[in-house]
Amino acid sequence: MDRPENKKRLEDIFSQLVKISNGNFSYQINRSDNDDILEALTFLTNSASEEIKDAFRHQAFVNLHNSYHLVVQMFFEINDSGQIIKTNYKVEELLGYDKTALLDTPFINLLTNDSRKGWKKLLKELNRSSISEMTVNLTFMEQSGLELPAHCHIIRFLNNTNNKERTIITSFDMVQNKGIKERKIKKKVELQLQDHKLLSKKMDKEEPLLNMVDFDNLRRVKDYILDNLDEPLPSIKTLAQLCWTNEYKFKRGFKELYAMTPFQYQKNERLRRAHLLIEHSNKTIGSIAKMVGFKKGNHLAREFKKKYGYSPTALRKSSK
Numbered sequence: 001m002d003r004p005e006n007k008k009r010l011e012d013i014f015s016q017l018v019k020i021s022n023g024n025f026s027y028q029i030n031r032s033d034n035d036d037i038l039e040a041l042t043f044l045t046n047s048a049s050e051e052i053k054d055a056f057r058h059q060a061f062v063n064l065h066n067s068y069h070l071v072v073q074m075f076f077e078i079n080d081s082g083q084i085i086k087t088n089y090k091v092e093e094l095l096g097y098d099k100t101a102l103l104d105t106p107f108i109n110l111l112t113n114d115s116r117k118g119w120k121k122l123l124k125e126l127n128r129s130s131i132s133e134m135t136v137n138l139t140f141m142e143q144s145g146l147e148l149p150a151h152c153h154i155i156r157f158l159n160n161t162n163n164k165e166r167t168i169i170t171s172f173d174m175v176q177n178k179g180i181k182e183r184k185i186k187k188k189v190e191l192q193l194q195d196h197k198l199l200s201k202k203m204d205k206e207e208p209l210l211n212m213v214d215f216d217n218l219r220r221v222k223d224y225i226l227d228n229l230d231e232p233l234p235s236i237k238t239l240a241q242l243c244w245t246n247e248y249k250f251k252r253g254f255k256e257l258y259a260m261t262p263f264q265y266q267k268n269e270r271l272r273r274a275h276l277l278i279e280h281s282n283k284t285i286g287s288i289a290k291m292v293g294f295k296k297g298n299h300l301a302r303e304f305k306k307k308y309g310y311s312p313t314a315l316r317k318s319s320k
Contacts, residue, residue: 009038015144016045027146073171078107080165096143112147115139132156157280217243218257225266230293233266271307274300278312279319285312
């Protein structure tokens with residue numbers, strides 16, 4: 001137990017427990033081939049972190065907008081040589097590296113050995129078109145030695161002028177909505193007031209409408225919308241049929257899952273895609289408008305400025 005390698009393993013377990021106590025269940029301890037008590041503790045600690053994270057994820061599905069929500073963890077922009085040229089402050093917080101020190105560092109150096117192999121294969125598989133997207137699982141190595149598995153969305157852009165590529169990598173995680181504690185306190189006070197007849201009783205909220213099959217079906221509709229941004233949105237009846245459900249349940253379920261109507265979701269994604277293309281490609285704003293489903297460039301410009309607070313032209317100028 002006093003050997004140096006065992007001391008390092010104990011430090012990893014302690015670090016993992018500190019992360020868990022602070023409400024962060026994203027990290028994992030790298031497993032070894034040892035068959036001893038420390039390896040059993042490592043397994044139990046990793047398992048506890050996964051179980052707690054899964055429990056929170058389930059809570060989020062049951063009551064999506066009152067518990068946990070998805071946020072961007074880390075952001076990387078890498079050049080065609082695979083070196084980091086931009087990142088966000090979260091990288092320093094989550095991985096323990098100084099943000100400025102990571103500039104010009106090969107992105108692959110932040111990954112575990114297994115993820116490095118997968119990353120090399122992924123780069124070969126990505127399309128060589130002007131824009132390519134893919135969602136994959138990558139595992140980062142924190143400076144202290146803990147592993148950080150992450151769901152990553154990768155977008156690759158090819159500049160047709162100089163044939164240079166840029167790749168955007170964003171990782172996502174589920175975090176607690178801080179307002180939940182305040183709502184619980186408020187609910188407790190309301191119940192006490194109702195018990196003393198100082199407040200009239202309200203009707204209970206409706207139970208969650210969706211089950212896991214419904215979630216899968218609704219995501220199918222979401223994927224359909226994303227794959228057909230340049231096309232008009234089908235009728236609610238047609239979208240409901242894609243979910244194998246009725247119109248009422250589809251409309252209510254979609255809004256419960258995505259916090260917006262299908263029409264709002266489509267417009268939001270059209271504008272998001274337009275933003276990426278304007279910032280990272282040389283296509284004209286008029287052609288981009290048609291690519292993402294707007295009939296004319298001025299229609300895109302109006303909705304774009306309403307959402308982002310600046311015009312497509314201003315974004316194009318600032319990105320050059």
